[in-house]
Amino acid sequence: MKEYKIIGQHAWYLFKSNTDGSVLREKCTLEEYDALALPNPQNPQKTGYTFVGASKGYMVDSSDGFLEPESYWVEGEKVIYRDDEGKYGKLSKVEFDDKLRKKEKIKSNF
Numbered sequence: 009m010k011e012y013k014i015i016g017q018h019a020w021y022l023f024k025s026n027t028d029g030s031v032l033r034e035k036c037t038l039e040e041y042d043a044l045a046l047p048n049p050q051n052p053q054k055t056g057y058t059f060v061g062a063s064k065g066y067m068v069d070s071s072d073g074f075l076e077p078e079s080y081w082v083e084g085e086k087v088i089y090r091d092d093e094g095k096y097g098k099l100s101k102v103e104f105d106d107k108l109r110k111k112e113k114i115k116s117n118f
Contacts, residue, residue, distance in 0.1 A: 010076070022034075024057060
């Protein structure tokens, strides 16, 4: 698994396609994200899509700021990771290191 470093925070909007139901993640600024919590927020618009939500989280030093499948970051005594199917999980650093040492397959525990 590849380790990434946390380099800050970022935010993104989630849009659902009006034609096939797929979900599109589009980056936004932290200020735009925070503005959604103000009274009478203006939801973002995207032609052909319906706005379904927004989220924010840690940004890592990958090409798009997100964990890729089979990658992780260390945060204190815990490890946040994505397994080979792209699902997220969390383990203590001790558990994670033990699994890596034993070459065990690490799967999502969420």
